[in-house]
Amino acid sequence: MVQCEMCGAETSSPKTIKVEGAKLDVCSNCTDFGTEVKQPSSSGGSTKYSTSSSSSSSSGGSSTSGSAGSTGSSGSSSQRRSDMFDDMDELATDYDNRVRNARENRGLSQSDLANELNEKASLIRKIERGDTLPSDEVQSKLEDFLEITLSAEGGSADDSEWSGGSSSGSYTLGDVVKRKD
Numbered sequence: 001m002v003q004c005e006m007c008g009a010e011t012s013s014p015k016t017i018k019v020e021g022a023k024l025d026v027c028s029n030c031t032d033f034g035t036e037v038k039q040p041s042s043s044g045g046s047t048k049y050s051t052s053s054s055s056s057s058s059s060g061g062s063s064t065s066g067s068a069g070s071t072g073s074s075g076s077s078s079q080r081r082s083d084m085f086d087d088m089d090e091l092a093t094d095y096d097n098r099v100r101n102a103r104e105n106r107g108l109s110q111s112d113l114a115n116e117l118n119e120k121a122s123l124i125r126k127i128e129r130g131d132t133l134p135s136d137e138v139q140s141k142l143e144d145f146l147e148i149t150l151s152a153e154g155g156s157a158d159d160s161e162w163s164g165g166s167s168s169g170s171y172t173l174g175d176v177v178k179r180k181d
Contacts, residue, residue: 005173006030022173035081089151091139096130102146103128117141 001010004027006019011027017034018024024034092098103113103124110128114121119138126132127142134142139150 002170004030006033091133092150092152095134095150096128098148098150099124099142099146100128102148106146113145116145 001012002014002025003009004011004014005024006026007030009027009029014025014027015031016023016037017026017031018037019034023037026033103110108116110124111121114124117124117138119141123132123138127134127138134150142148143150
């Protein structure tokens with residue numbers, strides 16, 4: 001028996017759903033709280049949390065949703081609903097350095113850049129310090145004017161580096177979450 005990661009109930013056949021970007025194994029009662037993720041059927045012993053050589057598990061759910069076997073869902077549509085997080089680009093972790101370096105290479109001050117973008121100089125200062133994330137509009141203005149890319153390329157590098165978890169193979173959110181102490 002597996003424990004539902006949302007309500008804690010014991011379930012023999014958990015379903016994987018995506019809730020605000022997080023994939024959870026839940027009981028049939030909690031599947032309505034997210035969008036169901038179709039997992040490709042494989043006879044291998046690895047789980048979706050495996051840190052073995054299969055690094056495509058984080059993106060495999062959306063690209064192989066049509067090839068997944070029947071999951072026994074009653075009356076649901078066969079395709080996974082689109083999640084708002086599927087289309088979002090992640091901001092690069094060094095976005096502040098990219099903006100600062102591109103601005104300095106052009107010989108502009110922070111206020112000059114702010115004037116060119118029709119934004120406040122204090123916003124540019126906060127972005128370059130990493131104190132605030134640029135909105136989508138400001139991000140596109142910065143990318144267009146400075147001719148840089150602020151989006152993180154490819155998948156998340158944290159997924160392939162992660163090695164947490166217990167030896168029994170069962171993981172909780174506590175194994176994944178990084179605290180900001």
